[in-house]
Amino acid sequence: MLIELNTVSPVPIYTQLRNQIVLGIGRGELKIGERLPTVRQMAQAAGVNVMTVNKVYAILQAEGYIEIDRRHGAIVHPSPEAGESLRAKCSAELELLIAESSLKGMSREGFLELCGEIFDSQRILAER
Numbered sequence: 001m002l003i004e005l006n007t008v009s010p011v012p013i014y015t016q017l018r019n020q021i022v023l024g025i026g027r028g029e030l031k032i033g034e035r036l037p038t039v040r041q042m043a044q045a046a047g048v049n050v051m052t053v054n055k056v057y058a059i060l061q062a063e064g065y066i067e068i069d070r071r072h073g074a075i076v077h078p079s080p081e082a083g084e085s086l087r088a089k090c091s092a093e094l095e096l097l098i099a100e101s102s103l104k105g106m107s108r109e110g111f112l113e114l115c116g117e118i119f120d121s122q123r124i125l126a127e128r
Helices: 013-027 039-046 050-062 084-103 108-121
Strands: 066-069 073-076
Touching: 013 050, 039 050, 050 066, 050 073, 084 108
Parallel strands: none
Antiparallel strands: 066 073
């Protein structure tokens, strides 16, 4: 999986890194049970500070996307639980995307079609 960070983006580097790892898992680029690079390896590959990667791995663990074991490191292991916090997050983000899409002229049907295409492209869903 190739990590590409945009240093001039208003999105913090740790958020970009977190998002790319989650997308990599969703797309099947990172398989369930696969070990992530060590914190040092990831920091070097991404060109970021070790503390940034530590923060990202801690966030991913708290969100249920990876497990961290001192002996085995960080392992991709998404939790199948989708709690209320995930629903609230999705709702808020979708509301903004729908507003932006609608204001720019996208139809409801076009938006739903795009959502379906992207949802279907996520390989992790096929494995469950």
